[in-house]
Amino acid sequence: MSSHPTLSPLDLTSALDGLHPDLRILGPEALIGRHPGEDPANLDAGVMVQPASTEAVAALVSWCRANRVAIVPQGGVSGLVGGSVSHAGEIILSSARLNRVLAIHPDEETVEVEAGVTLEALQAALEPHGLTTGIDLGSRGSATIGGMAATNAGGILAFRNGVMRHQILGLEAVLPSGEIFSDLTRVVKVSAGPDLKQLLIGSEGAFGFVTRLVLKVEPIRPHRAVALLGVPDASRGLRVAARLRRHGALQLEAAEMMWPRYVRDHAALKRFDLSWLENDAPVLLLEVSGETAEAATTLLEAELAEIWEEAELQGGIVAQSSDQARRFWDMREDSGFYFAAFPNAPSFDVSMPPSALDDYVAGLTDRLNAIGDGLEAYVYGHIADGNLHIAIAAAGPLPFDRKTAVEAAVYDGIRTSGGSFSAEHGVGLEKHAAYLTHVDPVKQALARQIKAMLDPDTLFNPGKVPF
């Protein structure tokens, strides 16, 4: 990170006045009272610019480059690793007014959007066409398509549809040079030289600002059935999920697993009925779709009955109404419940190859226990793609030594097993140590070279991913 000459938020606000007709400038006054999103420091820059066109973004970036002013891109500010935190002297570049759904192509199942459209707004725009996004996540109301591209977001459907990178057919961005990079293909098959839009996906705003995207979408499969099952372990849970994935008349829509402490404490807090659950087992939430809701329910019940003995299921319950299905989902999606008891609980988001999950969770339990003080974790996540969310049952921030020990316990063995220390949240400010420790040094060096080439003055989201 190089240092930049610092202009005050008020200086910046006046300097930008009149730069481009499609730029709205919000100074310190205008930002008062605005919700900062997931991180209280997101608005610390005190200046936010909201462009309404790609050309306006390019004008702003060129100005920032000429004046060596750093840019912090912001979408829905729902990120959990500090990737949108800003400081005085920087400019927040917000996608809030780049919020148009530009074209829906129902026959092709594609859509073209500006980067600031929220996932929920896009789903609402698609719904009349019988379509929906191929990616879904809990923060759908605030997360933007551009922010999801910048962090290569994953969510609930990744096991079947892949992650954001797999949804993106075309992309336009403004590079740190101020040039507009335009690769708005609307087709899945392209082999026409290096696919450099991939650099803009998952690089957390460090290589450019995404302005426009073309995405694959998919038909809504509205006829659903939802079940909660007690499973002895992830391995047996995966076996149930694999069976449903191979079913000719059912589609698996979600396989979300919650380990016992998460289940117990959440149920106690929210009075979820667990009378059906045996032996304090982990709980697997399954959702399937079929030709009708009744068919889905009947077939799901039949499949579960057939695999019951083999998978050693520890009780189960199939939702008999959409209300009940919603309550099952609350148990999984309202996952922040533990922050009430443990404010700022250290939280992690890792991927492990699914067949390694049981060993990983057992090892994690032992490693946390070895740290002392009866340290435990809430563990839950997307079992079919191996993405675990982990929150330590302790108020944060932890003292430095404890923090380091906990991180070592969480990340132990992940790289050698083929997993990732960050599955869908990114690196941001929070995961620097993990990035420096667990990413292949050759890959780190290459990332630094590309950063230096694209953004020699380190003006794009400085200090986030450690280049």
Added chain:
Amino acid sequence: MSSHPTLSPLDLTSALDGLHPDLRILGPEALIGRHPGEDPANLDAGVMVQPASTEAVAALVSWCRANRVAIVPQGGVSGLVGGSVSHAGEIILSSARLNRVLAIHPDEETVEVEAGVTLEALQAALEPHGLTTGIDLGSRGSATIGGMAATNAGGILAFRNGVMRHQILGLEAVLPSGEIFSDLTRVVKVSAGPDLKQLLIGSEGAFGFVTRLVLKVEPIRPHRAVALLGVPDASRGLRVAARLRRHGALQLEAAEMMWPRYVRDHAALKRFDLSWLENDAPVLLLEVSGETAEAATTLLEAELAEIWEEAELQGGIVAQSSDQARRFWDMREDSGFYFAAFPNAPSFDVSMPPSALDDYVAGLTDRLNAIGDGLEAYVYGHIADGNLHIAIAAAGPLPFDRKTAVEAAVYDGIRTSGGSFSAEHGVGLEKHAAYLTHVDPVKQALARQIKAMLDPDTLFNPGKVPF
């Protein structure tokens, strides 16, 4: 492209002797009589090195870098754009001995392979586990996984599974620096900084040599039904395909369309029965899977009957045996039949957004006609993803002016419509003009910068993609 000091094939053969125990060196003598693959010039270098380990690749690359000798990577040499052509003074780096399937994880539906494994060998290794690759293409017997990564191959299943880029979870490569880039994640969800393995996918060996990959695979769906339909146009064909994609108990496995001249000439040559086809209509080949072959056939017939009027189908026939299904497929997969009548017929491989296909094909017909001499094209391809293969019914190579006019006719409007001048074959030697004309100049400049950064001496596959 910089120039390199030229060593003769024999000099190179002796110089490499003993460099690393895992390197097999084949000199000019050893290459005599070897089939060059799709391009007669593939073996012109006269020296082929076959490493059996990543370390041996790294040793070779370091030696080449020190001695400024260029490297031409080769997999199955089934490419159609000259991407593997070599010259005296260069070394062919073959993946032939990197041919191990390293690990199959049936519960996770992932596999780890060396780059030289052929698609067919991988399919055979997966079959006992009830699994197969999520990508399939006609040249499966020779195409290697590494070559398919380097060209971001597509094939028959891209409309549902995406292309090679979407199958790859992890990748190891040797960079032009001689360093080993290792990102062998085995998970779909990774948001841990820029995903630089994407640079190695689809860059045709210009940025490094892929040695090892982790891929997603998927369950075999063995119970199939196949039909041939007459359709008035692509739009109606897409409607039929879309209906089948939304069917709860059927999965669409292929939707391949052949336009009339292709159908007519191929049927005349191979005596395909077209008595069921009305009005010289384009033909759509559909394949679906279901719970049993009988169920798939019955449901497919019922769906076609229901949409018959609306889609204005022009006759149709559902295969009553696997033999008959195979004959239907021969009509599509044995597509090189026209080379007998038109040797070296100029051929193209474009993507268009599926809803723009009819306008494109009509425009193409007019534009070719305007060139004169009754110029016509064979058109066929993967309708659901918009990938058309086009061969001009004229012997090649064409005189320069005619070639330029034909290329302009084929590529007209593709970029502005959101398509691609190369869908799955790459750029290689054959598509330089198209690359320079139809790729965003900002993207071209960025590709040049990255090439210069990674391979400052232009040693990796020089002269292919024009950097």
